[in-house]
Amino acid sequence: MKHGVVLAVTGVLAGSLAGVAQHAAPQPAAPYTYQGTVHSVQAQTGTLELITAVGHALRLVQMRVPIGLRVAGTATGGASVGVRGVKPGDVVRVVCHRAGGSLVADKVEKLEPTP
Amino acid sequence: MTRAGAATALGLAALALTGCKVVKPGDPLLGLTRAERDRFERGRAVFDSVFTPETGLGPLFNSTTCGECHEDPKSGGTGDEIEVHATAFRGGVCDPLVQEGGPVIQQHTTPALKRALGIDEEPFPPSATARAMRTTPVIFGRGLLDLVPDSVILSYADPDDKNHDGISGRVNRNVDGRIGRFGRKALVPTLREFNDGAFVTEQGVTSPAVPTEETIGGKPIPAGVDPVADPEINQAQLDLTNDFVRFLAPPTPERLGGEGRRGREVFSRIGCAACHIPTLRTGDSPVAALRFKDFAAYTDLLLHDMGPDLADICLGLATPPEFRTEPLIGLRSLKKFLHDGRAATPEQAIEAHGGEGAGARDRFKALAPAERQALIAFLKSL
Numbered sequence: 001m002k003h004g005v006v007l008a009v010t011g012v013l014a015g016s017l018a019g020v021a022q023h024a025a026p027q028p029a030a031p032y033t034y035q036g037t038v039h040s041v042q043a044q045t046g047t048l049e050l051i052t053a054v055g056h057a058l059r060l061v062q063m064r065v066p067i068g069l070r071v072a073g074t075a076t077g078g079a080s081v082g083v084r085g086v087k088p089g090d091v092v093r094v095v096c097h098r099a100g101g102s103l104v105a106d107k108v109e110k111l112e113p114t115p
Numbered sequence: 116m117t118r119a120g121a122a123t124a125l126g127l128a129a130l131a132l133t134g135c136k137v138v139k140p141g142d143p144l145l146g147l148t149r150a151e152r153d154r155f156e157r158g159r160a161v162f163d164s165v166f167t168p169e170t171g172l173g174p175l176f177n178s179t180t181c182g183e184c185h186e187d188p189k190s191g192g193t194g195d196e197i198e199v200h201a202t203a204f205r206g207g208v209c210d211p212l213v214q215e216g217g218p219v220i221q222q223h224t225t226p227a228l229k230r231a232l233g234i235d236e237e238p239f240p241p242s243a244t245a246r247a248m249r250t251t252p253v254i255f256g257r258g259l260l261d262l263v264p265d266s267v268i269l270s271y272a273d274p275d276d277k278n279h280d281g282i283s284g285r286v287n288r289n290v291d292g293r294i295g296r297f298g299r300k301a302l303v304p305t306l307r308e309f310n311d312g313a314f315v316t317e318q319g320v321t322s323p324a325v326p327t328e329e330t331i332g333g334k335p336i337p338a339g340v341d342p343v344a345d346p347e348i349n350q351a352q353l354d355l356t357n358d359f360v361r362f363l364a365p366p367t368p369e370r371l372g373g374e375g376r377r378g379r380e381v382f383s384r385i386g387c388a389a390c391h392i393p394t395l396r397t398g399d400s401p402v403a404a405l406r407f408k409d410f411a412a413y414t415d416l417l418l419h420d421m422g423p424d425l426a427d428i429c430l431g432l433a434t435p436p437e438f439r440t441e442p443l444i445g446l447r448s449l450k451k452f453l454h455d456g457r458a459a460t461p462e463q464a465i466e467a468h469g470g471e472g473a474g475a476r477d478r479f480k481a482l483a484p485a486e487r488q489a490l491i492a493f494l495k496s497l
Contacts, residue, residue, distance in 0.1 A: 035291040035292070036290045036291050037290040037291070039210075039213070039214075051211065051213055051290045052290060052291070053289060053290045053291070053302075053303075053308075053312070054308050054311050054312045054324050054325045055297075055298075055303050055308045055309045055310070055311055055312020055313055055316070055325075056218060056219050056298060056302070056303065056309075056312050056313070056316050057219075057311075057312035057315045057316050057325045057329070058211050058213045058217070058218065058290070059213065059327065060213050088208065089208055091288075091290070091291060091292040111292050112292075113288060113292055
């Protein structure tokens with residue numbers, strides 16, 4: 001079974017539902033959690049591409065960020081609206097769901113390095 | 116006492132403790148339970164199993180088995196294969212070129228992929244700003260390195276060189292922000308992730324941890340060239356392989372004569388030990404053989420600027436000239452030195468150090484011949 005880059009759902013999947021994300025069985029309502037580095041942001045289409053990794057196996061995960069979704073920042077406590085709140089190189093945690101074959105973000109949180 | 120001095124003292128104690136029983140390259144850790152040792156042996160069988168296209172190999176790959184590269188002198192050792200990595204470094208930002216098949220550029224294809232696309236290797240990414248050649252490191256003692264607490268690594272970091280010693284190690288971070296320690300650029304936080312990722316990047320074998328194949332220059336694999344259903348190995352095989360690797364012991368250093376003992380002193384005196392920290396201590400672990408162990412690591416797991424002559428790719432936060440301090444565990448098994456194998460001897464490797472390593476290099480070059488020889492004798496005992 002082969003998948004295109006856009007639909008690759010490998011990578012570091014935080015949370016107990018990682019196993020769900022890694023199988024092709026349809027789970028339309030289940031949330032997926034990704035933590036990775038922002039690769040690209042397309043503000044006009046509200047599209048976000050993340051780089052995730054398992055070792056040196058890096059993958060791109062593409063998702064849509066709905067207009068009006070607030071991007072939380074853990075360090076400042078502040079929030080901005082939509083994909084404009086993040087830029088390439090930012091590390092983010094995104095909770096999303098699958099809709100119509102695509103990933104749609106429900107929550108985007110910008111992370112600061114820890115410790 | 117300096118950090119290197121304290122670590123050296125600990126190192127001597129650790130070496131003395133391990134002097135009771137000689138551990139050879141490829142041996143398991145001392146003190147494993149019977150069950151752990153059984154998993155080590157079963158894991159070695161997976162590590163050495165040869166994959167074919169019919170059992171999941173490829174369609175892109177660097178090797179047919181873990182043991183094809185990590186073979187000398189035993190499974191877990193080094194090998195003569197050289198692989199290729201590529202990334203782009205622009206405006207201070209590193210792009211691992213995932214969209215073009217990076218950062219690992221596989222050097223072989225299965226017959227089916229060759230028939231479909233007419234290629235013998237993955238195309239080199241057109242946007243790459245650098246190509247890196249990578250030798251196969253020995254992986255002895257990696258289970259111990261895996262358990263060194265992040266706090267210890269951070270304690271050695273001095274990114275702004277506040278102590279003005281010319282050495283300013285800093286941590287790399289994975290794409291998700293965690294501190295990295297494995298790989299020549301220290302991108303990978305844990306040994307398990309490194310092993311899990313290696314199955315697909317090196318052999319094209321998918322697993323529950325990475326259930327999708329590498330792309331071919333960023334493009335999906337043509338239909339029909341990889342008929343084996345994903346994942347191509349199961350979680351049990353992955354777990355056994357991981358146990359084999361993490362239970363591989365660091366070989367006992369060879370007994371030092373007078374010359375070697377002088378060399379060990381020179382190693383600290385000229386500043387090698389400032390980055391190649393002789394001894395590290397693991398944290399807690401369910402495995403008693405790995406728990407709270409002092410071991411001869413000879414690394415700080417930090418990134419250091421090694422100068423423009425050694426520079427190649429970026430990766431994560433690591434800039435082209437930054438490399439993680441190579442652990443010197445099992446150095447006597449190596450036949451090529453440095454990340455790309457350009458050095459044929461330890462002397463050449465030391466003389467190629469630049470950047471933060473330039474001070475130690477210059478002090479090495481200034482040594483009397485007998486002291487240089489002593490230092491090399493010490494290194495070849497590791």
